């Protein structure tokens with residue numbers, strides 16, 4: 001299957017090229033040429049299938065032309081080394097817990113899948129050329145990508161993060177790994193890190209020396225696998241007899257996660273509608289209300305992984321809906337929550353139901369609580385473990401949050417990073433010196 005660019009000014013790409021490039025040459029996002037509908041029998045039998053079987057069938061629909069079935073199944077099974085359970089919070093509101101992976105956030109699924117697929121393509125091409133993955137992070141992306149690629153052959157990972165602006169728990173998850181992962185501590189903010197990465201991609205000299213790629217949700221190999229758990233959630237609800245009128249509410253930042261859900265829907269997953277939950281960064285909600293898309297600088301909130309002022313996957317949503325705001329409105333509604341709303345939700349849900357939400361999941365929960373109808377089954381995506389946002393959650397609840405053993409392991413190890421001034425000249429020199437030693 002070929003991949004086209006949402007800007008339609010670039011040639012069609014093979015899966016391998018789309019994965020290696022990340023962004024299309026015309027700066028558009030790659031989309032699969034076809035979205036295959038899965039057969040009725042798949043949905044009839046889905047309640048009897050386990051996560052690996054369901055995900056393998058979905059992966060086959062997208063990647064089956066390009067990767068032999070057994071290899072693809074292996075990539076899927078290696079990726080999904082953990083479950084994504086659906087847990088009832090109360091009445092018709094359920095939590096799809098996506099935080100049981102190695103870094104306790106949903107990005108583990110896409111990060112691990114992309115690492116394995118990229119490594120597969122490098123090996124298939126003889127494994128001679130190393131690929132360097134550059135990733136700028138404000139916290140969660142860096143840890144999921146670094147852990148996803150850890151020890152994977154043929155790939156080096158360089159994580160750029162803003163000095164002093166990432167929580168200790170987050171920092172430990174990508175500065176303690178070693179092996180093929182290097183952390184660069186930049187004297188600047190997240191936008192500066194992102195600018196350095198973009199400059200590196202545009203620097204022709206550098207691209208002659210190193211094969212550079214990006215690992216954020218613009219990459220099809222990170223974005224499409226996120227559809228797996230929507231199917232798995234549906235299978236679990238069907239087993240519980242609650243699969244009619246399913247509504248997914250997705251806490252959204254770059255809108256990769258919700259777009260993967262929309263892809264699942266197009267593949268035939270029986271969903272009634274979607275809700276996109278925002279924090280104060282609400283350009284999408286404004287788009288739904290006015291039909292105008294006005295990107296702007298992000299504002300800082302306690303749900304910081306959703307602090308995005310110009311969601312990269314908006315282009316994919318426009319592509320899916322032919323640029324029609326009316327068409328989008330039929331399928332997706334929106335909502336927005338302030339930090340105060342988020343804190344109130346975290347404390348109320350804990351007091352009433354004993355369930356501990358993280359600040360992102362809290363937006364998802366509240367989006368359902370405010371909009372769900374009695375005949376619907378609401379599922380919000382709990383995108384991170386509350387312990388990842390320990391300070392906020394503990395302050396809100398007035399009591400300690402238990403740190404899972406996986407997270408405690410990271411905390412024991414010693415941080416190693418390379419400090420770097422915020423200027424492209426230094427970053428460029430650093431990358432050149434790595435190319436020389438490769």
Ligand SMILES: *Cc1c(COP(=O)(O)O)cnc(C)c1O
Nearest residue numbers: 252253254255256257305383384
């Ligand atoms: C990345 C992230 C989000 C936002 O996901 P998008 O795919 O960018 O919309 C939400 N919650 C958490 C915890 C995240 O890490």
